[in-house]
Structure formats: structure tokens, C-alpha cells
Amino acid sequence: MSDATQEPAARPETGPKVIARILKTLPSSPGVYRMIGSEREVLYVGKARNLKKRVQSYARLGGHTNRIARMIAATAAMEFVTTETETEALLLEANLIKRLKPRFNVILRDDKSFPYILIARDHAAPQIVKHRGARKRKGDYFGPFASAGAVNRTINTLQRAFLLRSCSDSYYESRTRPCLLYQIKRCSAPCTGEIDLDGYAALVEEAGRFLKGKSDRVKAQLHTLMDAASEKLEFERAASYRDRLAALSHVQAHQGINPQIVVEADVFAAHQDAGQTCVQVFFFRTGQNWGNRAYFPRADKSLPVGEVLDSFIAQFYDDKPCPRLVLLSHDIPGRRLLAEALSTRAGRKVAVTVPQRGEKRELTEHALANAREALARRLAESSSQRKLLEGLSRIFDLDDPPQRIEVYDNSHIQGSKPVGAMIVAGPEGFQKTHYRKFNIRSEEISAGDDYAMMREVLTRRFSRLLKETGADGPGPNAPEGELPAWPDLLLIDGGAGQLSSVHEVLDELGVTSLSVVAIAKGPDRNAGRERFFMRGRPPFTLEPRDPVLYFVQRLRDEAHRFAIGSHRARRKKAIGASPLDEVPGVGPARKRALLKHFGSAKAVSRAGVADLRAVEGISAQMAQTIYDFFHEQNV
Secondary structure (H helix, E strand, C coil): CCCCCCCCCCCCCCCCHHHHHHHHHCCCEEEEEEECCCCCEEEEEECCHHHHHHHHHHCCCCCHHHHHHHHHHHCEEEEEEECCCHHHHHHHHHHHHHHHHHCCCECCCCCCCCEEEEECCCCCCEEEECCCCCCCCCCEEEEECCCHHHHHHHHHHHHHCCCCEEECHHHHHCCCCCCCCHHHCCCCHHCCCCCCCCHHHHHHHHHHHCCCCCCHHHHHHHHHHHHHHHCCCCCHHHHHHHHHHHHHHHHCCCCCCCCCCCCEEEEEEEEEEECEEEEEEEEEEECCEEEEEEECCCCCCCHHHHHHHHHHHHCCCCCCCCCCCECCCCCCCCHHHHHHHHHHCCCCCEEEEEECCCCHHHHHHHHHHHHHHHHHHHHHHHHHHEEEHHHHHHHCCCCCCCHHHEEEEEEEEECEEEEEEEEEEEEEECCCCHEEEEEECCCCCCCHHHHHHHHHHHHHHHHHHHHHHHHHHHHHCCCCCCCCCCEEEEECCCHHHHHHHHHHHHHHHHCCCCCEEEECCCCCCCCCCCCCEEEEEEECCCCCCCCHHHHHHHHCCCCCCCHHHHHHHHHHHHHCHHHHHHHHCHHHHHHHHHHHHHHCCHHHHHHHHHHHHCCCCCHHHHHHHHHHHHHHHHC
């Protein structure tokens, strides 16, 4: 009886032959196709007016670019979705690319939604706030703005110009006298009747007109009111109108170039250099410049700028509203189809043009100059970052410059609300979308035990990483240009004791190929005299002016900043928690009614059933539930 040896599983067949076999069953209708690799990973997502003809081009043996040839050679299977029209195929393709992030597609790296200004209309005294995400709240939305900072500055100035409230509804309802914003002339205090609701509504309408681009009309009206107040010798009122006019001028002065003809448009300009592409996007609404943002999409170096821009714009509007006009610096292959798709999604006509003269051309040239400058800055920063990573590799005896560095730190106050933090850095600097915080869960950890906290953080982090990747070390686990899942280097805030606790966790999990460095602060916590601890090496220091030392300090300080911020957010959340949040059946509306009636949660806890029943929206059964909750708590 001979021993049978199990043959390793054969790798799936890949290449043009696989594609040729798939062709036999393909329809000639529009649709979207996915090219799948041997590990079931999605290599590429594409659209086609005729699926059979498009896929047939991939079955040919020659005539492809290096990128397409590599993609065909790696294809083990294909998947298809047919659509009614090519326009539907384009919209579906953009959605799938953003979700699946295939290796051979142009990938839009977009980590957050754009902020808007919202004038909320779900209250008798409308509130002005910054808004992100779905538009579920009733009100008027103005945007998009390029950054949260631009929104905050604009809201700040609009408060001075129109005296609108920014406080929450619950804060508004609980006021018995005007808050500080009224004292510094940033709010008209409708909460305490300093202005009646009709007068406040007029201010809201003025603000709405200004944000809709009717700024000249608003300013003319304020000028008239100021002159009238001066003639009546009401100089205090005239001064308030003067201050509001100055605030409006401040808003317009900080909006950069404001076009004369273009009322509503997005301007896209792309520039390529050194194998990278920068797409600069400017937002113009109501004839005003509401900021710009630079993007650096992941794309194959061989793709021309027009193809990168084409794929980028389709993905850009996958989850964002589109203006009536889109201006481009370069013509793109699918411009007509893109205009049809955007019009379909918006429910109105959207024009996509490449202007050749006039103000529109000037706007695209301005955006292109910004794209050129942003890419030059990025390339310079990448070069400096590469040298620093090479320095880290040399000092810490790494095989190659690290592609992913993870830095860990803890934060707490005498052991309360402990939080662990992980920040990530790589060739492109800090990767904030990869940051993670860890609320320390174990109740067995004694107050202030940093070693135990670090053990919990590292155990949770690497247990999950092993489960998700099944790998036991860094390795080539990410496509080119992407940040790998596994770190090449761990930096720990602490000394020899922290280093020992970290290695204890990694050894238990069987992770032995990671380089770990502990950074101990110098004598008297003096920056520049840090000591470094590594397994198998005696402690060492770096020259005080070594650029690598400054780089490590920046990494450690960023981890410390993120840990403290996470800890403060957890403390603030705990402080802001109300006992009413835990009462079954008491939601925001009932909570607001109870606080308005009694003034505080403490007063609610002392109220009798009859008093609770007197509150609007509180039934006899709910009053009994609230009463029982607080009196059971106090037993």
C-alpha cells in the first residue's frame, strides 16, 4: 500500500484563450464587464456599447498596450451585466469602480464628502450649520464647498452679517437669557425674544438671497437701511448695518476669482508629470468661487491625460450632485456620453464642454495652472519622503524602505476613558483614512497600566489582520501604488518595557517578521535626546540634527495628537450623555419636551407621575415608565 501524495491545486488558466471561450455566449447589447484574476480579485471594470465586440478585442493576441496585455494575461474569468443603454452602462461602471477599486482602472481617491451650508427649515427659528452626507433634513442647501474650513469661515462671517443662530434645537429651547454669541453680535437671539420670529425670518431670507447670488440686492438694501438710520440719528443701528456690510464684503473678498458670466459650473483641469496625474476641481455657484480641491487618482502611467480625466469625472459624480455646466481643460473620449449620463442622473440638461475662448477658457487655464503647481509640490514632497524612508531603513536595519509604518500610542487621565490610537504613514505621507482608535474594553486593566493597554490594542489589531489577510507578515499584499495591509515597521511610544509587551503579543500570534521600535523620551522629556529600543540591539540614539530623527518625532507627535483627540472625544461624549438617553421609549422629541418642561434631567428624575403626564407627548404609560426608571435606579 503506497502513500498517496496530494497534488497542489492547479492554478486557473488565464489569458486570451479564456476570453475567447467566453465570447461564444456573449450578447451584442450594452453593458458592463469585469475581468477577474486567478485569486478571484477584480482586475478591471469596463463598459461597452456592444459587449461582444469589446470583449472580442481582448481575445486578439497582439496589438495591445503593455497595460492591456498584462491585464489580459492575468484574466481567469469574466462577469457581465447587461443594460438598456450605454448611458446606464457608464453610470454602473463608475459605481463599480469606486466600490471595487480594480487594479487596472483609474481610481478616484476620495475619502470624504463635500461640506455644504444648510439653513434648516424644521424649526420656527431656522438654524445655519455645516452639513455633510445625505440631505435628509428639511432646509436649503448651498454648496459644495471645497473644504470644511471654507464652510466654517463663511458661516462665521454670515453670522456677523445676518445674525443667524447656529446652536442646536435643544440648546435653543433651554435658553432663559441670550448667550455669548448675542453679546458679541453674532446672533439676534430669537431664543429669548430679543427679535421676534417675523424679524428673524426676514434675516433668514436675506441670508438665503445672498447665498443664491443676489448679493448686490442684499447689500443695496443694507445701504438703504444704514442711510435711513443715520438720517434719523440712530447711529447705533446704523453702525450695526455698517458692520453687516463689512462682513458681506469680507465673504466676497475671500472667494478668490469670481466670474462675471459663469453662474454655476465645476471646472476640471488635469496635468501629468513623472507618471502621476493631478486633477484640480474648482466649484462655482451663484457666480462665486466656493473653493477648489486637488486629486491624485491612481492610474497606469501609460494612460493619456484625456482618458484619466474621462474616468475620473464619471466616478466623481457617482455620489455628488452635478451643476448645469462642466468645463474641462482637455477633451475626453466619452464627452457626449458623459453629458448624457450626467443629465440622466440630474434630471435636467448638463453641458460638458472644453472652452476655447473667453472667460470660461480663462477659468480652465487658471485651474490648469493650479493643477501644475499642486503636482509639482507633490512630486517634491514625495522625493523628500522617499529619502526619509530610506534613512529609516538604514537606521533600523530594514531590508527595504518601509511602505507602511504604524505608530501606536495610548491616552487617558488617571486611567479613565482609556483610548489606544494607531496612525499610518507611507511614501505619500500620513494616510489619515487608515487611522484607527481603540476604546480599551478590558475591565481587568488597572488604572494607568500602559503596558496592558498596549497589549490589548496590538492583540485586537493583529488578530483581525490575520483573520482578514491570512498572512503572517508584510509581503507584496497590495497592488502597485496602494498602501499594503501589513506594516513594515511598528513604532511604539515607550521604552524597553513597552517593546517587551508588544513582542509578547506578536509572538503569541505567530507574527515574527515585523520590525518593532520603541521610542523613549529623553531626559526631562527633552525632544532630540530620544532613545530607541529594538529586539537584539542595545539602546541607541540619533544625532540631534538628523533629519530621520525629526521625521520620527513627527510620526510620534502625530500619534500623540490623534490619541489625545480620540480620548477627548470619548470624554466629551460621556460628559454630554443624559440619563434620559437610557429611558426606554424616550427619543429626541420626548427628551426635548421633558427638558423644556422641567429644565434639566435631574428635575425630570425627581418629578412625580402626575407632573410627567402634564408634559406634551407623554402618555400615562410613558410617565409611569419614566418614573419607574429613575426610582428603580435610585433604590
